[in-house]
Amino acid sequence: MREAVLEIESRDAEEIPAVYEHPWAVRFCHWVNAVALLVMVGSGLQIFRAFPSFGAKIPQKDLLHWPKAFALGGWLAGGLEWHLTFAWIYVATGLFYVGYQMFSGNYRQVVFGPRDIPGVWPMVRHYFLFGPRPLQREVYNPLQKLAYTSAIGLGIFSVVTGIAVWKPVQFSWLTALMGGFQGARILHFAVMWAILFFVLGHLVMVVLHGWNNFLSMLTGWKKDPDYAPR
Amino acid sequence: MEFRTDDSKFKRMNRRELLKLTPALALGVFAIPKLQTPLLKAGQGLSDWASAKLFREGHLAPEFADSEVVPFEKFPINDYDVDDPGVDLDSWTLSVSGAVQKPGDYKLEQVQALPRKRQNTRHVCVEGWDVIGSFAGARLSDFLQAVGADTSARFVYVECADDYYESLDMATALHPQTLLCYEMYDRPLTREHGAPLRLTIPTKIGYKQAKYLTDLKVTNVLEKVGYWEDQGYSSFYGL
Numbered sequence: 001m002r003e004a005v006l007e008i009e010s011r012d013a014e015e016i017p018a019v020y021e022h023p024w025a026v027r028f029c030h031w032v033n034a035v036a037l038l039v040m041v042g043s044g045l046q047i048f049r050a051f052p053s054f055g056a057k058i059p060q061k062d063l064l065h066w067p068k069a070f071a072l073g074g075w076l077a078g079g080l081e082w083h084l085t086f087a088w089i090y091v092a093t094g095l096f097y098v099g100y101q102m103f104s105g106n107y108r109q110v111v112f113g114p115r116d117i118p119g120v121w122p123m124v125r126h127y128f129l130f131g132p133r134p135l136q137r138e139v140y141n142p143l144q145k146l147a148y149t150s151a152i153g154l155g156i157f158s159v160v161t162g163i164a165v166w167k168p169v170q171f172s173w174l175t176a177l178m179g180g181f182q183g184a185r186i187l188h189f190a191v192m193w194a195i196l197f198f199v200l201g202h203l204v205m206v207v208l209h210g211w212n213n214f215l216s217m218l219t220g221w222k223k224d225p226d227y228a229p230r
Numbered sequence: 231m232e233f234r235t236d237d238s239k240f241k242r243m244n245r246r247e248l249l250k251l252t253p254a255l256a257l258g259v260f261a262i263p264k265l266q267t268p269l270l271k272a273g274q275g276l277s278d279w280a281s282a283k284l285f286r287e288g289h290l291a292p293e294f295a296d297s298e299v300v301p302f303e304k305f306p307i308n309d310y311d312v313d314d315p316g317v318d319l320d321s322w323t324l325s326v327s328g329a330v331q332k333p334g335d336y337k338l339e340q341v342q343a344l345p346r347k348r349q350n351t352r353h354v355c356v357e358g359w360d361v362i363g364s365f366a367g368a369r370l371s372d373f374l375q376a377v378g379a380d381t382s383a384r385f386v387y388v389e390c391a392d393d394y395y396e397s398l399d400m401a402t403a404l405h406p407q408t409l410l411c412y413e414m415y416d417r418p419l420t421r422e423h424g425a426p427l428r429l430t431i432p433t434k435i436g437y438k439q440a441k442y443l444t445d446l447k448v449t450n451v452l453e454k455v456g457y458w459e460d461q462g463y464s465s466f467y468g469l
Contacts, residue, residue: 015234024250031254039260051358058304060359076357077462078270084464085273089257168354169291169433169469170284176292181352181360218251219244 019225021139021216023106029097030217036090037195039082040158042072044192046079054186087162094155109139112149116142136227151198154191161188278466282399285468291407291432294350299364302415305353306361307422308436314421315392317442322426328387328447331378338426341410344368344376348416349407351432353439354469356458365430367411371404379448387449388429391442396456398431398438399466407432410443435467 022030045066052062073079101107119142125131127143134141140148160174164184168175178184206214209226216222235243259265307313323335348366374381386403389395402408411430412419419425424441431438437458459465 015236016240018233018235018240020233024247027251028254031251032257035254035257047358051355053359056300056304057306057355057359057361077458080356080464081270081274081462084277085270088273088276167281167284167469168352168360170286170289172292181354185358215244219247221240221244221247223240 016223017225019139019216019222020220021222022220023100023104024220025096025100025104026106027217027220029093029100032089032093033097036086036093037199039072039086040090041192041196042070043079043082043086044188046071046073047076047083048189049079050076054182054189084166087159091159094159098152110145110148110152112142112145116145119143120146138227141227147198147201151195151202154195154198158188158191158195161191164188274464278464281464281466281468282401285401285433287401287405291351291469294352294362296350296364299350299362299415304361305363305414305423306355306359308355312392315390315442317391317421317425317444319426322444324427324443325445326377326447327445328449329380329383330374330448333377336377338412340376341368341373341427342412344372347406347409348413349409349430349432351407351430353432353436355436356463356467364415365409365411366413366416367409367427367430369406370408370410370429371406373410374403374448383448384450385448385452387447387452388440388443389445390440391444394440394442394457395454396429396438396440397452397454397459397465398429398434402431402433402468405431405433433469435464435469437463438467 049066049068049071051057051060052064052066053060054063055061071079073082101110119134122131122134123141123143126133161178161184163171164175164178165181165188168181168184175181175184178187212223213226260269323337324341325335327333345368346366347369348364350362350364352360352362354360370386374386379386381400381404384400385397386400387395387397398408407430409430411424411428412426414420414423419428424443427443428441429439429443437456454460455465456463
């Protein structure tokens with residue numbers, strides 16, 4: 001942090017520092033996936049409304065009555081159409097993203113590894129306990145890496161549990177592994193809430209980190225980075 | 231990694247990068263009312279195509295022990311109109327037509343003369359509930375052979391006493407667990423469950439398991455797909 005301040009102070013009056021944070025593929029996948037996720041959640045809740053329960057049909061114990069206004073597709077058939085259409089977009093961008101990150105080497109920016117572990121606590125202390133801000137040299141701090149790596153894992157799990165619900169015969173081993181059809185439904189439902197929890201935290205952080213940070217997911221460039229890139 | 235530039239150059243750079251994202255706007259086609267319906271139909275069609283590709287003739291749906299079957303009274307009765315369309319069980323026949331060598335009206339005894347297959351399988355409703363039930367009947371494949379059906383035809387289409395109708399792709403019709411079911415829980419079908427004859431297809435979603443069958447046709451062309459399918463539900467919906 002101190003180094004960053006020094007750099008900013010010593011820059012030429014007309015020149016601004018900027019960092020290219022997000023390559024095109026990452027930004028493209030981010031925004032397409034944001035839309036796909038919204039559609040998957042909205043249509044998924046429409047499907048859930050048809051049997052808002054996990055377990056027996058007789059007797060049926062409803063878990064919660066999700067309002068129709070916050071569900072996509074109008075009725076069950078519409079919800080299924082949206083869900084089974086955007087599932088392809090969700091999976092395609094997911095595969096493209098993972099493939100790009102792997103082959104470009106850009107995964108190092110986001111994947112949480114053993115060397116990030118020591119940095120987690122200082123970051124938690126900073127965010128939640130008013131601790132000092134640790135020196136950051138990478139685009140993502142260790143806590144961000146942990147959050148994004150978890151989100152990628154949740155995304156994969158949402159697809160795997162979805163396949164278990166969609167194909168309980170052809171992938172009967174997978175459905176059985178999840179405790180049967182209702183078990184797979186519960187996990188598929190739970191992973192949605194886990195993803196929504198991530199999205200909520202993500203949006204809070206986006207607001208807190210300001211306009212330049214938000215713009216970098218659109219243009220790739222972050223002006224006046226608030227960390228000290230190597 | 232840090233880069234220094236003057237403000238106007240930075241703005242140009244950003245504009246260029248932003249423009250590169252425009253392909254993502256293609257998703258906006260889903261917001262155009264005229265295009266939305268055909269696009270969603272195509273998307274569901276893609277899922278149906280993948281379902282058909284994933285279907286394996288020899289792959290059996292899980293079968294369960296008698297101890298895992300739900301009690302008969304907890305097997306839901308699902309229909310779209312009436313529980314009992316008032317079939318006259320004494321004069322009932324299954325009318326067989328289409329690409330078959332021996333069309334005509336078949337009695338229940340003729341179906342029951344075929345080898346009996348009993349299976350405890352999972353019935354999955356499109357709504358999201360599932361139930362393991364006990365079913366017995368003749369394999370549809372045996373019946374199709376008995377009536378001399380052309381199994382190179384694409385579909386088996388059925389009509390029901392309550393105006394319900396359904397269709398099956400031939401691969402699923404020939405699957406060894408696809409039954410012309412006349413017994414549940416080792417007793418003749420009750421009226422609510424589709425007496426005297428229904429379909430049991432553990433590789434398909436619940437709405438394909440048509441009850442109170444009256445007509446069966448082997449065909450290459452479907453004028454109608456199914457009661458729910460024609461309202462927007464998946465045509466294939468393999469599990």
